[in-house]
Amino acid sequence: MLPEIKQRIETDIGEQTFFDNLKDDLYNFKLNKFFIEAGNIYEMFSYLNDTTHRGLRVYYHADTNEYRVLIKFGLNEFCLTEFFTDKTAVFVEKLQLELEDILKSVDAFDGAQNVFVEQKKIPSWSYAEKLQTNLEGFELFLNPNKYLEVTNGSFVIINYCDFTINSDLAIYYNIFSDNFGSEARINGAPTVIYDFDSDDLKELEEKLDHNLLCQLKKIREEAIK
Numbered sequence: 001m002l003p004e005i006k007q008r009i010e011t012d013i014g015e016q017t018f019f020d021n022l023k024d025d026l027y028n029f030k031l032n033k034f035f036i037e038a039g040n041i042y043e044m045f046s047y048l049n050d051t052t053h054r055g056l057r058v059y060y061h062a063d064t065n066e067y068r069v070l071i072k073f074g075l076n077e078f079c080l081t082e083f084f085t086d087k088t089a090v091f092v093e094k095l096q097l098e099l100e101d102i103l104k105s106v107d108a109f110d111g112a113q114n115v116f117v118e119q120k121k122i123p124s125w126s127y128a129e130k131l132q133t134n135l136e137g138f139e140l141f142l143n144p145n146k147y148l149e150v151t152n153g154s155f156v157i158i159n160y161c162d163f164t165i166n167s168d169l170a171i172y173y174n175i176f177s178d179n180f181g182s183e184a185r186i187n188g189a190p191t192v193i194y195d196f197d198s199d200d201l202k203e204l205e206e207k208l209d210h211n212l213l214c215q216l217k218k219i220r221e222e223a224i225k
Contacts, residue, residue, distance in 0.1 A: 001037050001062045009042050009060050010035070012088035018096055019044065026100060027107040029055050047103055048072070053141070053163060054106050058095070067091040071106060074141045074161045075168045075185050078150045111146035116175040117155055120201070122147065127205050131158065136216040138162045138169070152176070158208075160216060165223040169216060171196055171204070180204050184215070186222045 013019055013035070022045060024031050029047035036043055040062045048055035057070045069083040080102070085091050117123070128144040142148050142159035149155050150172070157180075158171035166188045173180050180203075182196040195211040198204035 001040055001042065005062055005065075006037055006042065009088075013044065016088065016092045018092050027103045028052070029103055029107065049107070052107075053161075054109070056102065056106065069095070069102070071102075073106075073109070073148055074159060075163075075166065075188070076142075076148060076150060076156055076159065076170065081151075109148075112149040112155065114149065114155065114175065117147060117157075117173060120173065120178075122155075122157055122173060122201070125201055127201070127208070135160060136213060136220060138216050138220075141168070142170075147173075162220070162223075165220065167219050167223040169193075169212075169219060171208075184219050186219055 019035075022031055022033070026047055029049050032046045032048065034043035034045060042060040042062065044058045044060070046055060046057040053072070053074045055072045057072065058068070059070070060067050064084075065086045066084045067086070067088070069080045070077055071080060083091065083094060085094075111123075122144050125144045131140055131143055133140045138160035139162065140159070141161040142156050144157045147155045147157045148159070152174070153176040154172045154174045156170045156172045159168060161168040166185070168185050169182065170184075171180065171182045178199075180196060180198040182193050184191045184193055193215065195215055196204060196207045198207055
């Protein structure tokens with residue numbers, strides 16, 4: 001990060017009393033204050049719940065010259081695009097208005113709702129009953145009955161996580177392409193995999209039967225190398 005960018009951010013932040021008055025606890029989330037440079041990111045603060053693995057981070061991204069609010073569900077992370085701006089005062093004003101409501105929503109989250117996902121019959125998919133709550137040391141963190149909307153029309157419908165190795169497997173449905181895909185995170189690093197690419201639920205069932213256990217084993221082996 002260029003020194004002048006860092007200086008401008010710190011000056012602008014210093015003019016905003018909002019950052020001095022953040023509550024230590026909000027809706028079961030604990031405040032962590034940073035205000036430090038981390039590569040191309042200037043970290044400001046986060047609210048996290050280590051038990052539910054939910055929360056948010058607030059930072060400035062130097063590569064895009066934008067302030068950002070990033071939501072965390074398990075190892076799934078996505079930015080709220082409505083907060084993208086390079087203007088500190090505009091960002092803070094919106095954050096003041098919406099921060100508590102966002103955290104309340106994240107804390108109370110019990111599954112997204114989307115007409116296209118419903119029409120695909122994903123929430124009523126009988127295969128969900130076959131998914132084990134623990135498999136190869138991974139916890140079933142999200143399932144088709146409680147799916148998560150992320151970005152670009154994608155919804156995570158199955159998510160197996162092992163937080164001790166910072167690794168997971170996410171199966172998602174995209175409403176724009178109308179198909180299924182998957183991604184793994186291995187020690188936090190995203191890796192696209194193709195073992196679950198499918199056009200419909202029937203095809204996805206077959207690929208889960210053949211590949212799920214094997215893929216989780218591979219993720220663990222890679223993570224603990």
